[in-house]
Amino acid sequence: MTVDSLVQASLASCRDVEVVYGQGEASVHALAGVSLAIGAGERVALLGRSGSGKTTLLHVLGGLVEPTGGEVAWQGRPLSSLDRAARGAVRAHGIAYVFQGANLLPHFTALENVAFAAHLAPDGTGPAIASDALLELVGLRAKADHLPAELSGGEAQRVALARALAQRPELLLCDEPTGHLDSDTAVRVLELIDALQDTFGFALVLATHSTDVAARLDRQVELEDGGVVGEQSP
Numbered sequence: 001m002t003v004d005s006l007v008q009a010s011l012a013s014c015r016d017v018e019v020v021y022g023q024g025e026a027s028v029h030a031l032a033g034v035s036l037a038i039g040a041g042e043r044v045a046l047l048g049r050s051g052s053g054k055t056t057l058l059h060v061l062g063g064l065v066e067p068t069g070g071e072v073a074w075q076g077r078p079l080s081s082l083d084r085a086a087r088g089a090v091r092a093h094g095i096a097y098v099f100q101g102a103n104l105l106p107h108f109t110a111l112e113n114v115a116f117a118a119h120l121a122p123d124g125t126g127p128a129i130a131s132d133a134l135l136e137l138v139g140l141r142a143k144a145d146h147l148p149a150e151l152s153g154g155e156a157q158r159v160a161l162a163r164a165l166a167q168r169p170e171l172l173l174c175d176e177p178t179g180h181l182d183s184d185t186a187v188r189v190l191e192l193i194d195a196l197q198d199t200f201g202f203a204l205v206l207a208t209h210s211t212d213v214a215a216r217l218d219r220q221v222e223l224e225d226g227g228v229v230g231e232q233s234p
Contacts, residue, residue: 010037010038010039010073010076011038011039011040011042011074011075011170011171011203012037012038012061012062012072012073012074012075012095012171012203012205013035013036013037013038013072013073014034014035014036014057014060014061014067014070014071014072014073014080015035015070015071015072015073016033016034016035016069016070016071017031017033017034017035017057017060017067017069017070017071017072017080018031018032018033018034018067018068018069018070019031019053019056019060019065019067019068019226020068029225029226030053030056030226031053031056031057031060031067031226031227032053032225032226032227033070033227034053034057034070034223034226034227034228035070035228036057036061036221036228038061038171038203038205039203040170040203041201041202041203042203042204042218042219043197043203043204043206043217043218043219044203044204044205044206044217044218044219044220044221045205045206045207045208045213045214045215045216045217045219045220045221046058046205046206046207046208046221046223047208047209047210047211047214047220047221047222047223048207048209048222048223048224049209049224050209051225052223052224052225052226053223053224053225053226053227054175054207054208054223055175055176055207056226057207057223058097058173058175058205058207060072060080061171061173061205062091062095062097062171062173063079063080063082063087063088063090063091063095064087064091064097066080066084066087067080074090074094074095075094092120092121092122092167093122094168094169094170094171095167095169095170095171095173096164096165096167096169096171096172096173097164097172097173097174097175098157098160098161098164098172098173098174098175098177099160099175099177100175100176100177100179100180101180102148102153102156102157102159102160103160104148104156104159104160104163105148106147106148106149107147108147108148109144109145109146109147110135110140110143110144110145110146110147110148110151110155110159110162111131111132111135111144111145113148113159113163114131114134114135114159114162114163114166115131115166116163117163117164117166117167118131118134118166118167120167121166121167121168129165129166131162131166132144134162134165134166135159135162137162137165137196137199138158138159138161138162138192138196139158139192140155140158140159140162143155143159152185153180153181153185154181154185154188154189157177157178157181157189158189158192160177161189161192161193161196165196165200169202170202170203171202171203171204171205172197172202172203172204172205173205173206173207174193174204174205174206174207175207176207176208176209177189177190177193177206178190178208178213179209186213190213190216193206194216204217218233219231219232219233220232220233
């Protein structure tokens with residue numbers, strides 16, 4: 001399969017992508033010529049230590065960061081060449097994020113955080129599920145009226161997962177979703193992500209520094225100094 005046909009067949013892809021911050025001697029190459037394709041329903045780990053480029057790559061794939069060079073596509077159509085507003089509109093139709101910190105709206109309850117995301121989701125991106133049912137799926141219906149400050153780290157991250165599902169994504173991008181959690185809670189969150197992916201069938205790209213976490217996914221892409229240095233798949 002040619003590179004062009006691979007891009008056309010992929011849900012999300014980037015080709016020869018560079019991201020440079022700063023200028024001259026102070027410039028930093030966060031990504032240096034990265035090419036990657038994510039298929040529908042695929043489960044991919046971006047593995048690397050801090051500063052390897054994995055978070056930047058997540059942001060590029062989801063249209064949050066405009067690359068300095070190269071091309072990014074969503075469902076075979078250009079994404080990186082769009083302006084910020086147009087990229088945001090594309091993201092709204094199928095891409096959701098779970099960050100290392102849950103990033104919940106602090107003055108909204110758990111239910112309100114999920115409902116707000118559901119309200120913003122465009123029609124036609126997948127079957128709508130009631131916000132309280134999403135909290136039920138992540139085991140937190142009893143905490144629906146709790147504010148983020150009243151939740152544990154693991155509970156907040158589960159609300160973040162429910163919020164992401166409210167957007168009815170085809171692609172879920174997770175940036176170190178267990179980075180701030182203890183080992184037992186981290187395992188429970190990862191098992192929940194696995195179960196939700198099995199149920200809803202979205203593609204999953206998860207950035208992590210942990211080889212154990214990466215091994216849970218079907219394909220591992222290793223990054224170092226802004227470039228891909230290895231890849232493993234079944």
